[in-house]
Amino acid sequence: MKRREFLKQAAFGAGVPIGLGSRGLRWALAAEAFSWAPPSLPRKFGAADVVTLGKTGIQTSRLAMGTGTVGYGHHSNQTALGIKGLSELLLNGYDHGLRFFDAADSYGSHPHVAEALKRVARDKVTVLTKTWARDAATARADLDRFRRELGTEYLDICLMHCVTEADWTERFRPVMDVLSEAKAKGVIRAHGCSCHSIEALRAAAKSPWVEVDLVRINPIGSHMDADPETVAGVVREMRAAGKAIVGMKILGQGDLRTRQDEALKYALGLGLLDAFTIGAESREEDVMQRIAAAA
Numbered sequence: 001m002k003r004r005e006f007l008k009q010a011a012f013g014a015g016v017p018i019g020l021g022s023r024g025l026r027w028a029l030a031a032e033a034f035s036w037a038p039p040s041l042p043r044k045f046g047a048a049d050v051v052t053l054g055k056t057g058i059q060t061s062r063l064a065m066g067t068g069t070v071g072y073g074h075h076s077n078q079t080a081l082g083i084k085g086l087s088e089l090l091l092n093g094y095d096h097g098l099r100f101f102d103a104a105d106s107y108g109s110h111p112h113v114a115e116a117l118k119r120v121a122r123d124k125v126t127v128l129t130k131t132w133a134r135d136a137a138t139a140r141a142d143l144d145r146f147r148r149e150l151g152t153e154y155l156d157i158c159l160m161h162c163v164t165e166a167d168w169t170e171r172f173r174p175v176m177d178v179l180s181e182a183k184a185k186g187v188i189r190a191h192g193c194s195c196h197s198i199e200a201l202r203a204a205a206k207s208p209w210v211e212v213d214l215v216r217i218n219p220i221g222s223h224m225d226a227d228p229e230t231v232a233g234v235v236r237e238m239r240a241a242g243k244a245i246v247g248m249k250i251l252g253q254g255d256l257r258t259r260q261d262e263a264l265k266y267a268l269g270l271g272l273l274d275a276f277t278i279g280a281e282s283r284e285e286d287v288m289q290r291i292a293a294a295a
Contacts, residue, residue, distance in 0.1 A: 045268050047288040048097025053126075053274050054244030056190040056211050058156060060126035063291065064100035064246065065093045066279030067109035069253065074108030078279050087115035092283055094120055102246075102277040103150070104130040104161060105142065110149035117151055127152065128212075128246075130161035130194060136174035143182055155188045157212050166199035169207045176209050190244070198226040198234070205237045212244040217273070219266040222252030235272045247276035260287070265294050 047063035067086065069077040078086050090101060090113065101116065103109045113127065129146055133139035146155060158179060165171055179191040192212030195201040204210045215238075216224045217231055225231055235245055247267055250256075256263040267276055268291070278287050 041265060041269050041294055045291055045294060046097075047291045048099075051274050053157075053190070053212060053246070055242040056157075056244050058126055058189060058244070060156075060275065061097060061099040062275050063093075063098055063287065064102040064126075064128065064275055064277035065090055065098055066102045066248070066277040067112065068102070068104050068107035069279035069281065071104060071107035071109075074106065076107040076109065076279070077281050079108045079112060081112075081281070083112050083115050086112040089280060089283065090116040091119060093280075093288075094125070096288060098288075099124060100126045100128070100275060100277070102128050102279075105146065106130070106132060106161060110146065114149060114151040122152060126156045128157040128159065129155055130159045130214075131175075132161050133175050133178075134172055136178050139175045139178040143178070143187055147187070154186060157190045157192070158182070158188045159191070159212065159214055160193040162196045163193050163200045163204070164195075164197040166197075166203055168193075168200055169203050169209065180209070192244070194248070195225060198230065201225050201231065201234050205234050205241070205243075208241075210238075210243055212246065213238055214246050214248050214277075216249040217247045217267065217270070218249055218252045218256060218263055220252060220256065222255040223249045232270060232272060235270075239272055244274050245272055247273040250276050250278055260290055261294065264290055268294055 045062065047061065049062040050059055051062050052059050067076060067078040081089065086109065094116070101113050103113045110129070117125065127150060129150070131139060131142040133142050143158065147153060160172065160175060169176070179188065182188045183191055190211045192210045193204055194214035195204055201215065204213050215231065215235055217228065217235070218224065219228055221227050238245055250267050251260060251263050267273060280287060
């Protein structure tokens with residue numbers, strides 16, 4: 001019996017329903033698919049490599065310092081470090097060449113990023129943040145509040161956070177218009193979205209408005225919008241359109257913590273991501289060294 005057939009029968013025998021709703025089966029098959037060693041990368045990569053994000057003209061580091069591991073309700077694993085702890089973690093990354101701060105209102109990380117920004121040249125750092133606004137008035141208020149909280153006159157990238165609806169590009173057009181107006185005035189440099197469903201991701205791929213997309217991608221499909229092959233197919237469409245692609249959930253929100261080398265090789269080897277974000281929780285985490293060692 002082939003291993004794939006065995007996994008299906010084992011899942012069924014354990015009471016796991018076969019079909020799209022079968023999380024247990026999907027995980028079993030994903031684990032099986034990821035049991036092979038990833039291929040060698042075509043070249044060396046560095047976390048501090050300077051990359052250009054799509055057609056935005058924004059240049060930054062390949063690795064963004066995430067501040068939202070398990071981030072919601074204005075809290076995250078990173079903000080639990082406190083303003084001093086997280087700001088110093090960001091500055092440690094900056095000292096090692098990282099120039100990309102990934103924040104969000106829902107993570108509660110603006111004050112922490114603001115503290116770090118006090119000690120670096122503003123034009124040397126790319127600041128990305130995200131709004132949950134779903135109407136124009138909230139979007140305008142968020143842009144003003146975010147800049148006050150971050151202590152900056154402008155935002156490099158502002159994304160609509162966690163869009164899930166297949167028709168979000170029509171339903172939330174007023175928010176998109178506010179962000180477009182903000183870009184025209186120099187309040188932000190680029191706009192886009194973070195997607196949390198395959199339908200929303202497909203809509204983002206087709207929308208000329210989306211300049212930057214934060215996409216969930218890893219080799220086992222953990223906390224993703226669909227299986228890796230399906231997501232990669234949509235991302236190829238985005239890349240062909242010149243959109244900036246920033247990967248997230250590279251380590252599957254911790255599910256790949258013990259297989260970081262393989263997960264990083266997968267992200268780097270796709271040839272689809274301009275950059276990706278990973279949230280460290282201490283200086284001892286060696287993501288930069290792991291990226292440098294990937295080959």
